Amino acid sequence: MTLQSIKSKQLQLLIEDNFLVAKHCRKTMETISEVSLRYYFQKLAAKRSQFAMELGSQLNSLGGKNPYVPTSTFEKRWSDISEENKLKNVRRCLKLYKFSIKKYKKALSHINDGCCREILIRHKAHFATIVTELKALKQILKEKQEKATGQGSHAEIE
Numbered sequence: 562m563t564l565q566s567i568k569s570k571q572l573q574l575l576i577e578d579n580f581l582v583a584k585h586c587r588k589t590m591e592t593i594s595e596v597s598l599r600y601y602f603q604k605l606a607a608k609r610s611q612f613a614m615e616l617g618s619q620l621n622s623l624g625g626k627n628p629y630v631p632t633s634t635f636e637k638r639w640s641d642i643s644e645e646n647k648l649k650n651v652r653r654c655l656k657l658y659k660f661s662i663k664k665y666k667k668a669l670s671h672i673n674d675g676c677c678r679e680i681l682i683r684h685k686a687h688f689a690t691i692v693t694e695l696k697a698l699k700q701i702l703k704e705k706q707e708k709a710t711g712q713g714s715h716a717e718i719e
Contacts, residue, residue, distance in 0.1 A: 565623060568677075571668040574621040577683075578664055579613035582657045589650035598647075598698075605654075605691065612684050619677045647703045655695040662688050 590599050650676035664687040672678055 564671075567671050567676075569620060569623055572616050572623070572670050575664060575668055575684075576613045576616045576620065577617065578661055579609045580659060582654075582693050583607075585650075585654055585657055589647075591682070592646040592650050597616075602654075608687070612687075615680055619680060623655075623677075648699065648706055651695060651699050651702055655692065655699060656672035658688050658695060660690050662692070 583606040586609065587603045590602035590606065628643070640715050661686065662685055665681055669678065669681050669685070672681060
């Protein structure tokens, strides 16, 4: 396998990963009733789609074939809006972002071209920020859910 084909394969995997996470962010958005959180996940989905397109341009510049772009990145069904589904989907989103960081690290071990490498580093740094935000969100949702079900271990201070 040539170095060029390894780079192309890595970029293709990252493109698919970005579209997968964008799709999940949209699905998560559907499980949330709060407007600000819906907007947050919509923004995450749009950013991941943008990253996929950036990587597609890099793949084209390497002389690779046009990247696979799914015809629809929206879920066909709507999930119920509930705190339980919201927490579950936020946890899944967090796992996907952590896994994306690992995929980008692997790609960076194969791709040393200046421009493409800089794009990958920028994407990876963005993911690290999102992981921190999602961890905080997960904790807030978990506490809110525990409080609602009376399982909280902390006494409420008023």
